[in-house]
Amino acid sequence: METQTALETLAWPALPGPREIRLNRDTGLLKLIACACMMCDHMGKMVYPFAYRLSAAGPWAFLLPTINVLRAVGRLAMPMFAYGIAVGCNYTHNIWKYAFRLLLTGILVHPLYQEAMGHVALGKFTWNGILPLDIYRYYFQGKNLNILFTLGLGTLIIGGYRHRRYILMCFAILITVALHSRIDYGYEGVFLIILFYAFLDRPLVSFVAVLLFFINWCMPRLITDYAFVLTKQGTSYALKFNEPAFKRISSEIYALPSLLLIYLPIRKRYVKLPKRIFYFFYPAHLLLIYMLLLKG
Numbered sequence: 001m002e003t004q005t006a007l008e009t010l011a012w013p014a015l016p017g018p019r020e021i022r023l024n025r026d027t028g029l030l031k032l033i034a035c036a037c038m039m040c041d042h043m044g045k046m047v048y049p050f051a052y053r054l055s056a057a058g059p060w061a062f063l064l065p066t067i068n069v070l071r072a073v074g075r076l077a078m079p080m081f082a083y084g085i086a087v088g089c090n091y092t093h094n095i096w097k098y099a100f101r102l103l104l105t106g107i108l109v110h111p112l113y114q115e116a117m118g119h120v121a122l123g124k125f126t127w128n129g130i131l132p133l134d135i136y137r138y139y140f141q142g143k144n145l146n147i148l149f150t151l152g153l154g155t156l157i158i159g160g161y162r163h164r165r166y167i168l169m170c171f172a173i174l175i176t177v178a179l180h181s182r183i184d185y186g187y188e189g190v191f192l193i194i195l196f197y198a199f200l201d202r203p204l205v206s207f208v209a210v211l212l213f214f215i216n217w218c219m220p221r222l223i224t225d226y227a228f229v230l231t232k233q234g235t236s237y238a239l240k241f242n243e244p245a246f247k248r249i250s251s252e253i254y255a256l257p258s259l260l261l262i263y264l265p266i267r268k269r270y271v272k273l274p275k276r277i278f279y280f281f282y283p284a285h286l287l288l289i290y291m292l293l294l295k296g
Contacts, residue, residue, distance in 0.1 A: 018090045019201045024264045027084050028271035031278060033261065034080035039285050041074020046118060046289050047296075067251050075254035078147075078185055079192065079210075083262050085151050086158075086196035095159035099152050101279065106148030109283045111139045113146040116290040123294065147184040148282070154193030188217050196262075207263055218253040 024030060044051055045068075054072050056064040085102075092098045114120045125138055153176050160169025180186045195213060199206035 021087060021090065022201050022203045022265075023083070023196075023206065024262055024266045026266045026269050026271055027087050028269055028273045029266075030080045030261060031084055031273060032271060034077045034084070035278070035281050035285075037074050037077035037080075040070045041077060042117065042285065042289055044068045044070025044074060046116065047292050063249065063253065065249055065251050065253070067254065071251070072254045075252060076258040078189060078252075079255050079258040079262060081147065081151065082154070082189065082192040083196045085154055085193050086200060089155055089158045089162075089193075089197055090200055095155060095162065099155040099159060102148050102152035102155060105279050105282070106146055106152060109148070109286065110146055111135065112283060112286045112290060114139045114143060116286040116293065117144075119143055122290075143182070145179065145183045147189075149179070150183045150185055150189045151193065153179075153183070154190045157190065157194060158197050188213075203263060203265075207259070210259065214252070214256060214259075218250045218256075 048070060049068065052069045053066055054064065054069050055061075055066040088098060089095055111125075115122055115125075120138065120143070153172055156172040157169055157176070160166060160172060176183070176187045176190045183189070185192075192210070192213065195209055196206065199209060
């Protein structure tokens with residue numbers, strides 16, 4: 001009986017009620033910062049693509065891919081959004097409504113997202129005599145999907161596990177894998193949400209797991225190609241960087257500083273925001289970018 005209890009504490013807890021959050025509890029502050037970073041990211045992509053570009057020189061330059069500074073700031077947003085969704089899944093009274101709101105908002109705002117983010121020709125779609133199938137073909141079929149689909153799928157998987165709806169959980173996982181190349185941040189983004197949720201009450205385990213996940217995400221060939229190789233120089237040996245292991249460093253490496261905010265031991269909510277503010281901010285910031293593009 002004691003062995004079974006010990007094993008249960010090591011397993012990912014599937015609890016119907018909320019657990020104690022031992023990471024940053026001020027999710028309002030994190031949401032504000034994440035929204036500001038997302039705005040920088042999208043403005044850097046669409047409005048200021050020629051803004052100052054971060055670059056590095058020297059032997060450690062491979063760790064900092066060249067990138068628009070606004071887009072580098074934007075990389076900070078996704079981990080904070082993922083953490084916010086994990087906390088929301090922990091506290092929500094109805095996780096299915098939570099997932100439905102995310103996915104429905106993602107569907108409704110998607111035509112605007114496609115236009116504002118340059119995935120379709122700006123303002124070319126005619127709405128005269130429009131049919132739902134035409135909207136699907138123009139804005140959805142074979143197109144990149146906005147971040148709300150990523151957040152919604154993560155919520156569905158967590159909900160399936162929490163409430164033991166394993167068929168639904170597996171279905172959501174299959175959809176995530178099938179849409180890997182189309183959803184924002186791929187299945188890595190969905191997995192990050194699950195990872196945060198799994199260890200909300202274990203900050204040290206969470207930090208190690210998330211950090212290892214990011215290392216693999218940013219440097220996918222690090223393990224397969226090895227980071228260092230032992231080379232012979234005359235009669236001695238030297239440990240050197242193995243260049244192929246670092247050739248494909250992702251820009252997601254700029255997201256790492258966001259972990260410092262997520263793992264701050266803040267135990268109170270100092271910033272209190274309206275509950276549904278993100279559902280209004282997301283389309284509003286896309287509309288602003290769309291209007292700036294039309295004007296300029």
